[in-house]
Amino acid sequence: MCGAELMVTTTAEAIAAEAPGAETADAPKGITVVKLSFRAGGASGFHASLKDALAGQAWVASSLAELTDEPVASDGRRATSGGGISTILSTAHESERARDETLQSAFADLDALTAKAKEIVGMAEHLATQLHGGKHAPEHAFRQYLLDLGIDSPVTRDTAGAVFHSELARELCDYLEHYVAQCGGSVALVDAYCLYNRAREFSPVFPSDFAQACRKFADLDLPLRLREYPSGLLVLEDAASADDALVLARVDSYIASFGPLTASDLAAIEDCPLALAEERLWLAERHARVCRDEAVEGVRFYENRFRPVQ
Amino acid sequence: MASTTAAAGEPFQFPEMYNFPPFFTRQPNESTWKEQRRQWCDLVLAFYRHNRLYSMSLAEAVTEPPFANRQLRRALRVDVLREVVDELVKQGNAVWAGAKGTKDICLVFWRKPEVWATMIHQWASERGLFNTVLTVFELANGDDTAGQEFHGLDAATLRRALDVLQSQGKAQLFAGASDEDLGVKLFA
Numbered sequence A: 001m002c003g004a005e006l007m008v009t010t011t012a013e014a015i016a017a018e019a020p021g022a023e024t025a026d027a028p029k030g031i032t033v034v035k036l037s038f039r040a041g042g043a044s045g046f047h048a049s050l051k052d053a054l055a056g057q058a059w060v061a062s063s064l065a066e067l068t069d070e071p072v073a074s075d076g077r078r079a080t081s082g083g084g085i086s087t088i089l090s091t092a093h094e095s096e097r098a099r100d101e102t103l104q105s106a107f108a109d110l111d112a113l114t115a116k117a118k119e120i121v122g123m124a125e126h127l128a129t130q131l132h133g134g135k136h137a138p139e140h141a142f143r144q145y146l147l148d149l150g151i152d153s154p155v156t157r158d159t160a161g162a163v164f165h166s167e168l169a170r171e172l173c174d175y176l177e178h179y180v181a182q183c184g185g186s187v188a189l190v191d192a193y194c195l196y197n198r199a200r201e202f203s204p205v206f207p208s209d210f211a212q213a214c215r216k217f218a219d220l221d222l223p224l225r226l227r228e229y230p231s232g233l234l235v236l237e238d239a240a241s242a243d244d245a246l247v248l249a250r251v252d253s254y255i256a257s258f259g260p261l262t263a264s265d266l267a268a269i270e271d272c273p274l275a276l277a278e279e280r281l282w283l284a285e286r287h288a289r290v291c292r293d294e295a296v297e298g299v300r301f302y303e304n305r306f307r308p309v310q
Numbered sequence B: 001m002a003s004t005t006a007a008a009g010e011p012f013q014f015p016e017m018y019n020f021p022p023f024f025t026r027q028p029n030e031s032t033w034k035e036q037r038r039q040w041c042d043l044v045l046a047f048y049r050h051n052r053l054y055s056m057s058l059a060e061a062v063t064e065p066p067f068a069n070r071q072l073r074r075a076l077r078v079d080v081l082r083e084v085v086d087e088l089v090k091q092g093n094a095v096w097a098g099a100k101g102t103k104d105i106c107l108v109f110w111r112k113p114e115v116w117a118t119m120i121h122q123w124a125s126e127r128g129l130f131n132t133v134l135t136v137f138e139l140a141n142g143d144d145t146a147g148q149e150f151h152g153l154d155a156a157t158l159r160r161a162l163d164v165l166q167s168q169g170k171a172q173l174f175a176g177a178s179d180e181d182l183g184v185k186l187f188a
Helices: A014-018 A020-029 A042-058 A056-069 A071-076 A084-134 A137-149 A156-182 A189-200 A205-214 A242-258 A263-270 A274-288 B030-050 B078-090 B113-127 B134-143 B156-167
Strands: A186-188 A224-228 A232-236 A288-296 A298-303 B056-057 B094-097 B104-109 B131-133 B171-174 B183-186
Touching: A071 B134, A156 A186, A156 A189, A156 A205, A156 A224, A156 A232, A186 A274, A189 A205, A205 A232, A242 A263, A242 A274, A242 A298, A263 A274, A274 A288, A274 A298, B030 B078, B030 B104, B030 B171, B078 B094, B078 B104, B094 B156, B104 B156, B113 B156, B113 B183, B131 B134, B134 B156, B134 B183, B156 B171
Parallel strands: none
Antiparallel strands: A186 A232, A224 A232, A288 A298, B056 B104, B094 B104, B131 B183, B171 B183
C-alpha cells in the first residue's frame, strides 16, 4: 500500500483501540503480528476498509463462492470466463450423455418386458403339456386359455422368407383350427385375425399377409378354408363343414322346426355373427331353398313353396 | 266396368299361396321368381274371369285383392305387378292400354280375343246373322246375345275380337259417328 519498508511502529488508532491487551499478551507467545505504519496518511481509509471486511466476514463469502463455482460453470453463466469453443463442446457432450442414459434405461425396460413375455408363454405351454392328460372340461378349457395366451417363435417374413405365406398358413391352421371348430365350423376372418394377432404379441402380421396366407389353405390341403361370399364377407371355415349342402340342410331343418327365420334368429340359433347368418340365408335363397318376405319389420325367410311341384 | 257378374254371390276361392307372405315379395332368385310370377299370372286370370273384369289400373289394383291381402297386411308393389302384367302381355293374355309407352293401364284377356271372335262368329252362324249389319253395342248388350258368354263384354275387348274377325275376312267394321255407333257385318 505504501510501497516503503514497514517499520514496526504501532499505530495508535488502529491497534491500541482494537486490542491493547493483545499486543502485550499475544506477542510473547509467538503469534505473528503485523504492524502497519502509515507515513503519508491513509490510515483512516485503511481502517474503514478493514472494518468493513471484518464486519462482512469476507473470507466466508469467498469460500462460498468457490463451492458454488462448478454448477455455475455447467450452467454456462461463466462461459465468458471459461472460454468459447471448449465450453460449447463440453455442454454438447454433457447433453448427449444424458440422452444416452435415458435411451439405455428405456430399452432395458423393453427387453425386460419381452423376456418376461417369453417366460410367460413358456410357462403357459409347460402348464398346457402338464394338463394334457386330463380330459375334464374345465382343465381342457384352462389349457385352451393358456394356448390362447401366445405363440412362441411366430413365423415372420425374416425367418420364413419366400415361403412366408405358406408357413404362415400352416401356423394359422394349427392355431385357429380349434377355435373354428369351437365356433361351429366357421368364423369371420376379421375375428380370426384379431385373435391370431393378439397371440403373436410383438410381431403382428399385416391383414393383407393374413388374407394371402388364408387363400393358400386349399392348395396346401390344410383343414381350413377361406370363403368369400358375394357381399365380400370373408369367412374361415372348417374344410369338413364348408360344404354348402350342410349349411342348406341346417337352414332347412331350422325352418322346419322353428318356422320362418330372420337373420338375427339364425345368428342366435347358430351363435354366429349376424353378417354370417345373413350370408347363409342368402346362400339358401340362391339355391332356391328358401324365399323371402320383406315387410316393415324386416326380412323373414320361409321355406320355398314356389318350387314347382314335379 | 259395366259387366254382369256371372258368378255373383259365389266368393272367389283364393289359392293357398294368397296366404303365404313371401307371395307378395318379389323373389330375387330368378328360378323362384319365374314360378312366383307364373302363379301370379294364374291368379290374375282366374280372379278377373271370376269377377268378369277386363281392365286394370295398376296403381289402384295394388290396393285391393288379389294384389293386397289385408289379413297379412301385405301388398304387391306396383313395379312388381308391372312385371307380372308384362309376362301376361308376352303370353297374349293382356295388352297395355293407355298412352303409348306407359304401363299404367292394361286390358286383361282371361279369354283371348281370338276365342271371343270364334264365339261371336259361331253365334252369328247359329242365328243366321251373316251379312247383316249389327251395332257393336247391341252385340254386347242386346237381348239377342243374352246368355251368351260374350254378353256384357267390355267395348275395348269386343273391339279387339272384331278386329281379329276382320283380319280373317269374316267381318267388316263400319265406323259410326262415335265408338257407340260402330257397326259390323259378319261373313261366313
